[in-house]
Amino acid sequence: MKKVKSGDIIEIKTKRGLTYAQYTHKHRMYGALIRIFDEVYQERPESFQKVVYGKIRFSTFFPLQAALSKGIFEVVGNEPIRDDLKIFPIFRGGSIDQLTKKVKTWWLWDGEKEWRIGNLSDEQRKLPIRGVWNDTMLIHRIETSWTPENDPT
Secondary structure, rough: OOOOOOOOOEEEOOOEEEEEEEOOOOOOOOOEEEEEEOOOEEOOOOOOOOHOOEEEEEEEEEEEHHHHHHHOEEEEEEEEOOOHHHHHOOOOEEOOOOOOOOOOOOOOOOOOEEEEEEEEOOOOHHHOOOOOOOOHHHHHHHOOOOOOOEEEE
């Protein structure tokens, strides 16, 4: 199995069709950062040049090399990472209160350091949520049109 490399395009089969993600960064603790594109396709595009300039639905950490080794997903291309995705994103995170199922105090994280902010602004609600997802959660969130800003926490 070839080692995943920056810019790889990953095909994700869902009940709605094919969705594509691009591997953009590797974090020493969280692993592969992938950006999931919003558009759903009924068949694989001949070229991924337009795909990688589409809207990003969300970004997340994912055990990409393991998923590829197990045949869960496959690399179907490689494209240069567009300029706005070359920058490591700021993530939001916090501990969920078991009683309310909500985060009381939010933190922001830039891949190196984190800082406490308390409540989120509307703009900060759009930030990706820090965590590593498995393939089941990833596909579920694609199929349900999940985005960070509509997350209930």
